[in-house]
Structure formats: C-alpha cells, structure tokens
Amino acid sequence: MKDAQKIALIASFLLRYPDEQWYNELPEWREDAQSVGHPQLRQGLLEFFDYVEDSDKKEFEDQYVRTFDFSQNTTMYLSTYELQGTGEQAEELVKFKAFFLENDYDLPKEMPDYIPALLELCAVIDDEKAK
Known part of the structure; x- marks a missing residue:
C-alpha cells in the first residue's frame, strides 16, 4: 500500500467519532502509522x-463534539458550509452519493459528503479517480 493511501485511511479513522470501538482499534492504527514512510x-x-x-477519554470526546458537532467553523461534512441553498446542497450530495456507488461503496449510516468516508474511499480507488 502506498503511503498516501495509508495516510488517508489513518486520517479517516482518526476523524471518526471516538467511541469505545474507536478506542479499541487505536493500537492497531498506531501500528499502521509507525510504518508510514514519510518521516514528518x-x-x-x-x-x-x-x-x-x-487524554482523558471523556474530555477527548467532549473536545471532538465541540470541534465538529457544535462549532460554526468546522464540520465533518463538505457541503454544510460551502453551499447555502438546500437545493444546491442536495444536488452536491447526489453527486457524492453517485461517486460512492460508481466505486462499489455505499454509506448506509452516513451522508455521502462525510470526510472520513471520502478519505477511506479515495484510499482504495484508483489514484486518478481519487483526485
């Protein structure tokens, strides 16, 4: 696996909500991070x-929620702040959903502009499609 793919997968994991399963998987992802070739x-x-x-788990979770769920400046969804009209946003979401489906990837529980899912998808598809 190329470094760029590995980094995209690790970033995808790290940007997900830090629940109990996330914490259980943390050591495995740390091990993957240790094999990244680019030193910085x-x-x-x-x-x-x-x-x-x-970090304390509860404090880290609270910080995540404040940063991504309750902030007016940051979000895990690409079209939230970029597009103001609901029609524009819906059209963009349809494009994201089509991109996922074209690459045999579905998101039953997330919106198709969810950044961790996009990173994961881009890590496993052809480089040109990912761009």
Missing part, C-alpha cells in the same frame, strides 16, 4: 496518537 507525516501521526492516549 509519521511523526505528526504518532504525536496525535500520543495526545489521544494521554
């Missing part, structure tokens, strides 16, 4: 894993 990216990822492991 590997170091940045490992420092983030250190930060998570040194």
